[in-house]
Amino acid sequence: MKKSEKLVKKLTYNRKNFWEEFSDESQSAFDFSEGYKAFLDISKTEREATRFYEKILKEHGFALMDIEAGGQKFYRTARDKNVAFAVKGKAPVSAGINLIVSHIDAPRIDFKQSPLAQDSETGLGIIKTHYYGGVKKYQWMSTPLAIHGVIIKQDGTKINISIGEADEDPVFVMPDLLPHLARNIQYNEKLGAAVKADNMNMIFNSIPYFEEADKDVKNAVKLNALNILNQKYDIIEEDLLSAEIEIVPAGKARDAGIDKSMVLAYGQDDRICAYTSASALLDIADGEFEKTAVVFLADKEEIGSEGNSGARSAFIIDFIADLLAACGEKNDSVTLRKTLLNSQVLSADVNAAINPNFPSVHEMQNAVHLGYGVGIAKFTGSGGKGGSNDANAEFNAHIFRIFNSEKVCWQSGELGKVDEGGGGTIAKFMAEYGAEVIDCGPGVLGMHSLYELTSKADIYSSYKAYKTFFLKG
Numbered sequence: 001m002k003k004s005e006k007l008v009k010k011l012t013y014n015r016k017n018f019w020e021e022f023s024d025e026s027q028s029a030f031d032f033s034e035g036y037k038a039f040l041d042i043s044k045t046e047r048e049a050t051r052f053y054e055k056i057l058k059e060h061g062f063a064l065m066d067i068e069a070g071g072q073k074f075y076r077t078a079r080d081k082n083v084a085f086a087v088k089g090k091a092p093v094s095a096g097i098n099l100i101v102s103h104i105d106a107p108r109i110d111f112k113q114s115p116l117a118q119d120s121e122t123g124l125g126i127i128k129t130h131y132y133g134g135v136k137k138y139q140w141m142s143t144p145l146a147i148h149g150v151i152i153k154q155d156g157t158k159i160n161i162s163i164g165e166a167d168e169d170p171v172f173v174m175p176d177l178l179p180h181l182a183r184n185i186q187y188n189e190k191l192g193a194a195v196k197a198d199n200m201n202m203i204f205n206s207i208p209y210f211e212e213a214d215k216d217v218k219n220a221v222k223l224n225a226l227n228i229l230n231q232k233y234d235i236i237e238e239d240l241l242s243a244e245i246e247i248v249p250a251g252k253a254r255d256a257g258i259d260k261s262m263v264l265a266y267g268q269d270d271r272i273c274a275y276t277s278a279s280a281l282l283d284i285a286d287g288e289f290e291k292t293a294v295v296f297l298a299d300k301e302e303i304g305s306e307g308n309s310g311a312r313s314a315f316i317i318d319f320i321a322d323l324l325a326a327c328g329e330k331n332d333s334v335t336l337r338k339t340l341l342n343s344q345v346l347s348a349d350v351n352a353a354i355n356p357n358f359p360s361v362h363e364m365q366n367a368v369h370l371g372y373g374v375g376i377a378k379f380t381g382s383g384g385k386g387g388s389n390d391a392n393a394e395f396n397a398h399i400f401r402i403f404n405s406e407k408v409c410w411q412s413g414e415l416g417k418v419d420e421g422g423g424g425t426i427a428k429f430m431a432e433y434g435a436e437v438i439d440c441g442p443g444v445l446g447m448h449s450l451y452e453l454t455s456k457a458d459i460y461s462s463y464k465a466y467k468t469f470f471l472k473g
């Protein structure tokens, strides 16, 4: 090796391709992704993800959080839409916790409050919708859809529904306009206006209610839809007004690529971080480590972490306060504040990997590459770092150091070129408590589309990174 080559090797930073540099872990990456895909298939909404972990946590001996609970492992859910769980470390909780926060909501299409209608022109039964989060509306047209959600009956009974996932289930669709007639109202529009919110009605049914003796039934197609729902769930139209029903792409997570090295699925932003962080803590829950470890799977990130199940609600602070008490420590407001100030947080959310179809929006040296490990983003936000947490160099270097010590495949990268757009994460809300916070998560291609693409190398590297953070952070 020439002297200059040696110097390059010694001095320069180069992100590492997982498949080349960590080839002894390739099989582990493939194996780990099987569980991940299964999780995605049964957790298409925040409620389903919460239910999934509630069951798993009970099976793993976690106690429902209560200041009298005792033991070392605790969990709590809120409103059936988020979940936090903790494992006590050797050090006091007030010495600071290691928290990984991700989110289990994803961009989707919701039913409107009064959703069911009979279209006056066509006589078809339709569902009126209202999109949730940052979606490109046109992507949702002419693709098979499933509905998931809850309906609360007048007597308070809760009905969980899921239609469109089983092979024998029907699916739904919001039909797009044929190209032949799209010249004026679509092709002459800007991309974002080619499909408007008003165009996003989902076809629900087409057979009218029919009785030989009464052939003049008004809105007979809508009535038939209500009749079918009543027979199936014993509900009336008013029950739909309070229901939460989410429209998501129908179908399962799939391996992608001829080498099966990637996963194509809906809702990987940010269930990829939810699954990898939760798996990391579950794996070490019965071992010993220094700092108390907490996983928080939050709702409502896609609309600004609002609401009483979002990261900005009192839920996580209240959980940490009760955690202090459950572990026999004081939990007055001073102790709670100090605990938070002493804490470290990974804001586990996805990053935008370089898309070969649209490379111009990325700055190659500072973007995340698919298959090169978990991404670490010192800052997010837009413009002049607006809305960013901007992690401290000391904490950032600490994270690099522990990842290197455990041979985690990682890379640094920010979301797109400066001034190209941007986006925020939960990081800044956690930083408001004074904790050290940094963004850390895998790259995704086609983020917020119906089918997001990730690398099994990055899924596995995220899991390994999160485990390292809990054990050594």
Ligand code: MN
Pocket (backbone or CB within 6 Å): 103, 269, 270, 301, 349, 350
């Ligand atoms: Mn996200």
Ligand code: MN
Pocket (backbone or CB within 6 Å): 269, 302, 448
């Ligand atoms: Mn997102």
